[in-house]
Amino acid sequence: MVDVVAGLAAIKNGFQIAKSIAELVKQPELDRNELCSRVLLLQELMLGSQEALNDAQEEHRRLKEQIVANDRTREIEQDLDIQEDGHFYVRRSEKEKGVIPYCQACWGTEHNLVALISTGKPGAFICPIHKATHYTKAYEDYVNQQRESMRRANRPPGGPNSWMGS
Numbered sequence: 001m002v003d004v005v006a007g008l009a010a011i012k013n014g015f016q017i018a019k020s021i022a023e024l025v026k027q028p029e030l031d032r033n034e035l036c037s038r039v040l041l042l043q044e045l046m047l048g049s050q051e052a053l054n055d056a057q058e059e060h061r062r063l064k065e066q067i068v069a070n071d072r073t074r075e076i077e078q079d080l081d082i083q084e085d086g087h088f089y090v091r092r093s094e095k096e097k098g099v100i101p102y103c104q105a106c107w108g109t110e111h112n113l114v115a116l117i118s119t120g121k122p123g124a125f126i127c128p129i130h131k132a133t134h135y136t137k138a139y140e141d142y143v144n145q146q147r148e149s150m151r152r153a154n155r156p157p158g159g160p161n162s163w164m165g166s
Helices: 004-026 032-079 092-097 104-110 137-153
Strands: 080-083 088-091 124-126 133-135
Touching (some): 032 080, 088 092, 088 104
Antiparallel strands (some): 124 133
């Protein structure tokens, strides 16, 4: 990759070569080999400066894209709140849509905003990227309710006041 300073130097040298070609053409005895040599040198310098300009243009484009990406990241970051119940992020701008949970690990490591997927159970979510699970109080309540239902269902019939008696 040619830097911009080298490209500008090539343009300056190109002007000097063009000036020397103009002087060479004015001479009564034209040395064609010398003229060809200088024209080739001028072409090389022009190609070098064009390459430097293209490289600078590409770098400029890349930096502009990076600025846009950084601005977008900063905008998202300012919109995120940590939801302690479940340890995931939610966006303030999406509150009216309900809770849309985002993976804390994905945002923290790569600034990748990844929506968590519901497992089908209340308050339980999983990251589709690295499969980390996030549980809320609603999930804990659901699990406790399921355990209680199972405990009641597995209780043996009878008891001191049962018609089956002991």
